[in-house]
Amino acid sequence: NAGVTQTPKFQVLKTGQSMTLQCAQDMNHEYMSWYRQDPGMGLRLIHYSVGAGITDQGEVPNGYNVSRSTTEDFPLRLLSAAPSQTSVYFCASSYFPGRGNYGYTFGSGTRLTVV
Amino acid sequence: AQKVTQAQTEISVVEKEDVTLDCVYETRDTTYYLFWYKQPPSGELVFLIRRNSFDEQNEISGRYSWNFQKSTSSFNFTITASQVVDSAVYFCALSPAGGTSYGKLTFGQGTILTVHP
Numbered sequence: 688n689a690g691v692t693q694t695p696k697f698q699v700l701k702t703g704q705s706m707t708l709q710c711a712q713d714m715n716h717e718y719m720s721w722y723r724q725d726p727g728m729g730l731r732l733i734h735y736s737v738g739a740g741i742t743d744q745g746e747v748p749n750g751y752n753v754s755r756s757t758t759e760d761f762p763l764r765l766l767s768a769a770p771s772q773t774s775v776y777f778c779a780s781s782y783f784p785g786r787g788n789y790g791y792t793f794g795s796g797t798r799l800t801v802v
Numbered sequence: 803a804q805k806v807t808q809a810q811t812e813i814s815v816v817e818k819e820d821v822t823l824d825c826v827y828e829t830r831d832t833t834y835y836l837f838w839y840k841q842p843p844s845g846e847l848v849f850l851i852r853r854n855s856f857d858e859q860n861e862i863s864g865r866y867s868w869n870f871q872k873s874t875s876s877f878n879f880t881i882t883a884s885q886v887v888d889s890a891v892y893f894c895a896l897s898p899a900g901g902t903s904y905g906k907l908t909f910g911q912g913t914i915l916t917v918h919p
Contacts, residue, residue: 718905729806729893729912730847735905745906777847784904790837790849791907 689713693778693794700768700801708763708797710778718781719761720791723747723774730777736761768801775799804829806896808910815884816918823879823913825894831855833899836870836877841891841912853877855899884917891915 694709712719720735722745732745734753742753750772752764761780765772775798779791805828815821827836838850851861853870861868865882881888894910897903 720905720907722907722909727811727911729909730895730907731909732907737902737905741902743902743905746908775845779847779907781904784835784899788852790839790852792849793839793847795846 691778691780691792691794693776693797695797696795698797698799700765700799702768702770702801704768706765706768708765708776708778708799710761710763710794711759712761712780712792713759714780714782714792715758716780716792717758717783718791719755720745720779721751721753721761721763722777722779723772724777724796725774733763733776765799770801773799773801804831804896804898804906804908806894806908806910808892808894808913810913811911812914812916814916814918817885818883819917820880820882821884821915821917823881823892823894823915825877825879825910827875827877827894827896829875829896829898831898831900831903835897835899835904837895837897837907838868838877838879839893839895839909841893843890847893850879881915884915886917886919889915889917 721733722730736742736755778794781791836853840848891912
């Protein structure tokens with residue numbers, strides 16, 4: 688049981704480049720989501736999904752795309768990287784809340800720098 | 803709209819002191835979940851507790867305890883007899899309970915706890 692796996696752990700991009708942050712979970716969780724963590728601002732929701740084929744925007748979706756073609760994977764695409772997207776990105780997953788008293792399980796994070 | 807406020811940006815205590823981290827939330831939802839997460843210096847996020855809005859029982863787990871008061875919209879976290887290993891950033895979070903909205907987790911800004919030996 689690997690939990691939530693994020694790749695890469697570190698990435699440096701040039702302004703205007705695109706890239707995909709990968710997220711995979713092997714716990715058969717229904718919910719998956721992406722957050723960014725910036726100093727003093729906690730974690731902010733970018734996009735989330737409640738199942739394969741279903742996604743929705745969070746608080747800060749601009750500049751990011753997601754899709755969920757399988758239960759296991761939830762990649763985050765940066766369309767044209769900007770310095771404002773320099774951040775630590777976390778992927779998280781969870782069971783449907785009625786399945787038990789669980790919280791969200793988080794990946795180890797991706798530290799992205801846009802220069 | 804949801805909002806979570808952790809008014810204490812940083813707290814510094816000496817080992818064995820008790821410490822309480824405050825969390826106040828705002829929501830229009832009638833049912834919701836509240837969470838606490840710990841982020842140690844290594845950076846990962848560790849789940850501590852989830853509480854349903856219709857369960858106002860306080861919870862104790864070892865040295866950790868949580869006080870949920872719906873009347874004041876607060877979900878405070880107390881560490882008894884703090885240890886150096888408790889040093890971390892602690893986040894309070896909130897999500898609606900219903901269906902797809904459960905995915906919309908809103909975090910507070912976090913409280914940096916430093917426990918000195």
